[in-house]
Amino acid sequence: MSRVLTEITGLETRIVKGKPFRVANNCYVVLGKNLRRVWDLLRSHADRFKGFGRDVQASLDDYEYFRKNVYKVLEAARAAGVPAPSLMVDPAEIIAHYVRDEGVTIVFTRSIRSAEEVYRKLRLIRPEAEELAATHHHLVDRERRSMIEKAAREGRMKVLVSPRTLSQGIDIGTVVRIVHIGLPEDVREYRQREGRKGRRKDIDYTETVIIPVSRWDRELLTRGVDLLRKWVSLPLEKTIVNPDNKYSTLFEGLFKLSHPKLKGLLTREEFSLLSELGLAGREGLTVKGKRAFTKMNFYEYALPYGIKRVKSEDGGRYLQDIGYCDLVERFQPGMIDYTADAIVTDLIRKGRVVTGVWEQPLRYETLNSIDFLAQALEEYYRVKDKWGEQANLFRDYYQGRLHSEGICIVDPPRGGFGLKTKRPNRVNWRLISEKLKPVVSDGKTYFLKVQRVIPVVGPTGGVYRDYTYGLTVEVDPSEDIEWLRVGLAYIIIVLRFKHGIPLDTFAYSVGSVGNLKLVSIHEEESAGLLEKIDWVELKRDVEGFKPDDMAEIMLQAVDEEAHLTLLTKGLRWDLAAAHASRIIDYILQTMKVKVKVKGREIVIPKISRALRLAAISVVSVPLSENYVIGGIEIYDGEEHVYSEASREYYLQEGWEEASVALHKLINQDFKLIVYDKASTRESLDKLGLKTLSLTVRAVEPIEIKQLASEKLGVEKPTYQAIAQALGLRQEVDLQALQIEFEKSKAILEQKGVEKWRTYTKYLRQKLQAYQKQQAENLMKAFLILSRLKP
Known part of the structure; x- marks a missing residue:
C-alpha cells in the first residue's frame, strides 16, 4: 500500500507501526439453557447412539467434552430419534441485562429484519429500552443515526443494534461489549466488529458474547467449540489492492475521453484497452463507450438510479430501491424479500426493460392466489409429508430452513479482462429438513443437510453487466x-x-x-x-x-x-x-x-478432397433420460454434410444423410479424423446410433488428441488448447454453446421436454455452427501437427 500511494502522489510515504493498547477481554459462547439436564437425558438413551463416531460416544461419557460438542450431539440425538429439549435462548433476554450497564453494548445481527426484531423484543422486556436502546442501519434516517451516535458517546444510549453500519469505523466511545447474534462469514468482518470496543484507556475490561442463531454458526459448532476458537484465530482475509487492475485503466480512460480538456492526457494503454472493448475509436468514445461511462457508479456498474421496489400494502408502498445486480440475483418472482417479510410476485416492465419489482406480504393467501407460487407451495407440502415433518412454511422460513435462490446464467470473459453478463434463469426454493443425516468418517461424526430443491416456475427478467x-x-x-x-x-x-x-x-x-x-x-x-x-x-x-x-x-x-x-x-x-x-x-x-x-513456420498442402481426408464432429446433448439431440458433421476438404440427429425413447431420426456420406467416404479410402475416439463413439451411442459407432471403431480414425500429445508433449490436450495454439478460429465457442444449452433447458423445464423442437432452435443452430468449424479445424490441425517434429 505504501508503494502504491507513493506512485500515485509522488510523495514519500511512511509506515507508522506500534502495538495498540489492549484491555482484558472475556469471550462467552452461549450454547443454551440447562446443559447438564440435557446431558443426563441423552445419557439415559446411550444405547441408541451406537452407530455414531467416537466423538459422540465420548461426549456421553464426559460432560466437559459434551459442552464442547453439544450441537453435534444434539444433531445425533435427532437423527437417532431421541427426544431432547431445545437449548434455544432468546437473544433479547440476554441483551436486556445490558440496558442499564455503565458502558455501551453494540449488538450485531445478520440482517436489518433481525435487528428490528431484537429491538422490538427488547422494548417489551425492558420498556426503558425505548430511550436507552436503538437500531442503526442504512434505512434509519441519517440525522437520526447521528443523534444515536452522539447519545451513545455521551452515555445516554446503552445498546445499539446494527446489521453492519456500526462495524465500519464509526467511533462510538466507551463500548465495552460486542454481542454477535450470528457470526459473519469471514474473519475480517468479525475482527472489524470486535475492533469497535475497548477504544478508551479508562475501560477496565471488555466482553465478547457469541449467540449462535444462523446455519453458519451451527455448522461451526457441530464440529465443536474448539473449531470455533480456531476460526476466530485464523489470519485475516487480505484486502486486495492491485494497481495494475484494468478496471482502473478502464475508468481513467473513459473519464479522460469524456472531458475535452483531459483527452490529451489519455495514455496508449488506456486507449488500447478502450478500443479492444469497443468503447473508443478515432472520433473518441463510441455509443457503447458513452453508455459505459454513464454506468460507472460507486456501488455497481449501472445507471445512477436503482430498481424500484413496491409492496402491495397501502395501495402500493415504495420501499428502498435495489441495485440492478440485486434484481437479477435476489428479486425475481418467487424470491423472498427477507428485509420486508414479503415475496416478489411480478416484475414492473416498461417495454422490454424491467424498472421495478412488485412484492406482496409473505402470507398463505398470497401464495395461493398466484399460480406458480401455489404450485411451489403444494410441492412444499408434499416434501414435508414425505419427510414425516409438520408443514409450517413460516416457521421453516423464520428458522432458516426455507430460503429462495436465483439461478443465473453467467457469461464471463473467456480469457482476461472483459464484459461479464449475468441473466436470471430460474428460481428455486431450497427446503432443509429438521433432521440432518449423520456420516461417520475416521471416527468423527459429520452431518449432512437433507434438502430438496423446489422449482418456482415463474417469469424472470433483467440483466446485469x-x-x-x-x-x-x-x-x-x-x-x-x-x-x-x-x-x-x-x-x-x-x-x-x-x-x-x-x-x-x-x-x-x-x-x-x-x-x-x-x-x-x-x-x-x-x-x-x-x-x-x-x-x-x-x-x-x-x-x-x-x-x-x-x-x-x-x-x-x-x-x-x-x-x-x-x-x-x-x-x-x-x-x-x-x-x-x-x-x-x-x-x-x-x-x-x-x-x-x-x-514456427509450417507449410501445409491446400485442403481439398484430393487429400483423401474427412474430419468428423459428433456431439450429443441429453435433454432428459429419454430425449437426446445432437449433430453429425462430416467435412471432406470441400463439402460439408450435417445431420441433425435426435433420439426420443427408442426412435432415432435425422442421421441418415450423414450415415450415407460416411460409408461413401470409407468406400473411397478416405481416412477419418476425430478429436477423440472414445467421446465420438459415446456420443453416437447416446443418440442410439450403434451401427455408426461400430463403424467408427472399425475404421480406426486418426485421433487429434493423441497426435497433439505426441507432437507437443502435453498430456490429454483439449480441443480448445490445440485450436488456440495453432491459431485456429472458433467463432462459436464452447462457453457460448453451454449458455444457450442452459437457456433451452430452463424453458423446457417450464414447457415440457417433448416440445424440444420448438424451444431448442437457437441451441441447434449454434451447435451446427460449432461443429462445422470444429470439423474444419480438425482437418487443419492434422495437417499442421503431422508436419511438426516432437
Whole structure:
C-alpha cells in the first residue's frame, strides 16, 4: 500500500507501526439453557447412539467434552430419534441485562429484519429500552443515526443494534461489549466488529458474547467449540489492492475521453484497452463507450438510479430501491424479500426493460392466489409429508430452513479482462429438513443437510453487466463433473489458507454440453488477481496442502454441493487435491501449448478432397433420460454434410444423410479424423446410433488428441488448447454453446421436454455452427501437427 500511494502522489510515504493498547477481554459462547439436564437425558438413551463416531460416544461419557460438542450431539440425538429439549435462548433476554450497564453494548445481527426484531423484543422486556436502546442501519434516517451516535458517546444510549453500519469505523466511545447474534462469514468482518470496543484507556475490561442463531454458526459448532476458537484465530482475509487492475485503466480512460480538456492526457494503454472493448475509436468514445461511462457508479456498474421496489400494502408502498445486480440475483418472482417479510410476485416492465419489482406480504393467501407460487407451495407440502415433518412454511422460513435462490446464467470473459453478463434463469426454493443425516468418517461424526430443491416456475427478467477478469478452459470429455467441482472448491480454500484470499473473490462453474465439458472461473468484482496468479506455484500449494476440520467447514461455506460430494465419497481429500491439480494443468496447458508452437513456420498442402481426408464432429446433448439431440458433421476438404440427429425413447431420426456420406467416404479410402475416439463413439451411442459407432471403431480414425500429445508433449490436450495454439478460429465457442444449452433447458423445464423442437432452435443452430468449424479445424490441425517434429 505504501508503494502504491507513493506512485500515485509522488510523495514519500511512511509506515507508522506500534502495538495498540489492549484491555482484558472475556469471550462467552452461549450454547443454551440447562446443559447438564440435557446431558443426563441423552445419557439415559446411550444405547441408541451406537452407530455414531467416537466423538459422540465420548461426549456421553464426559460432560466437559459434551459442552464442547453439544450441537453435534444434539444433531445425533435427532437423527437417532431421541427426544431432547431445545437449548434455544432468546437473544433479547440476554441483551436486556445490558440496558442499564455503565458502558455501551453494540449488538450485531445478520440482517436489518433481525435487528428490528431484537429491538422490538427488547422494548417489551425492558420498556426503558425505548430511550436507552436503538437500531442503526442504512434505512434509519441519517440525522437520526447521528443523534444515536452522539447519545451513545455521551452515555445516554446503552445498546445499539446494527446489521453492519456500526462495524465500519464509526467511533462510538466507551463500548465495552460486542454481542454477535450470528457470526459473519469471514474473519475480517468479525475482527472489524470486535475492533469497535475497548477504544478508551479508562475501560477496565471488555466482553465478547457469541449467540449462535444462523446455519453458519451451527455448522461451526457441530464440529465443536474448539473449531470455533480456531476460526476466530485464523489470519485475516487480505484486502486486495492491485494497481495494475484494468478496471482502473478502464475508468481513467473513459473519464479522460469524456472531458475535452483531459483527452490529451489519455495514455496508449488506456486507449488500447478502450478500443479492444469497443468503447473508443478515432472520433473518441463510441455509443457503447458513452453508455459505459454513464454506468460507472460507486456501488455497481449501472445507471445512477436503482430498481424500484413496491409492496402491495397501502395501495402500493415504495420501499428502498435495489441495485440492478440485486434484481437479477435476489428479486425475481418467487424470491423472498427477507428485509420486508414479503415475496416478489411480478416484475414492473416498461417495454422490454424491467424498472421495478412488485412484492406482496409473505402470507398463505398470497401464495395461493398466484399460480406458480401455489404450485411451489403444494410441492412444499408434499416434501414435508414425505419427510414425516409438520408443514409450517413460516416457521421453516423464520428458522432458516426455507430460503429462495436465483439461478443465473453467467457469461464471463473467456480469457482476461472483459464484459461479464449475468441473466436470471430460474428460481428455486431450497427446503432443509429438521433432521440432518449423520456420516461417520475416521471416527468423527459429520452431518449432512437433507434438502430438496423446489422449482418456482415463474417469469424472470433483467440483466446485469460489468467488467471483470475471467478464464474458461475446456477439459477432457472423460473428466467427472462432480469431482471437478470439488477440485475448484479446493483451489478456493487453498487460496484462502495459503494466501489470505477471501472465499468470495472468485466464482466458478463446471458446465457440459453432452460430451463437451468446460471449467470457468471469474472474479466477482474485478481485482486483476487471475492475471497475477502463478499457476505453477499454486499447483505446488495444492499438492502440499494438508486439509483439516477447518478446511472441511470452509469447503462447505464455499460450495455445499462439492462438500456433499466429498463427504458421501468418504472424505477423500486426496481425490479433491488431485482434481484441483488437474484443473490447474488444463489452465497451464493452454499456455504451454502456445509456447511449443510459437514462432514456427509450417507449410501445409491446400485442403481439398484430393487429400483423401474427412474430419468428423459428433456431439450429443441429453435433454432428459429419454430425449437426446445432437449433430453429425462430416467435412471432406470441400463439402460439408450435417445431420441433425435426435433420439426420443427408442426412435432415432435425422442421421441418415450423414450415415450415407460416411460409408461413401470409407468406400473411397478416405481416412477419418476425430478429436477423440472414445467421446465420438459415446456420443453416437447416446443418440442410439450403434451401427455408426461400430463403424467408427472399425475404421480406426486418426485421433487429434493423441497426435497433439505426441507432437507437443502435453498430456490429454483439449480441443480448445490445440485450436488456440495453432491459431485456429472458433467463432462459436464452447462457453457460448453451454449458455444457450442452459437457456433451452430452463424453458423446457417450464414447457415440457417433448416440445424440444420448438424451444431448442437457437441451441441447434449454434451447435451446427460449432461443429462445422470444429470439423474444419480438425482437418487443419492434422495437417499442421503431422508436419511438426516432437
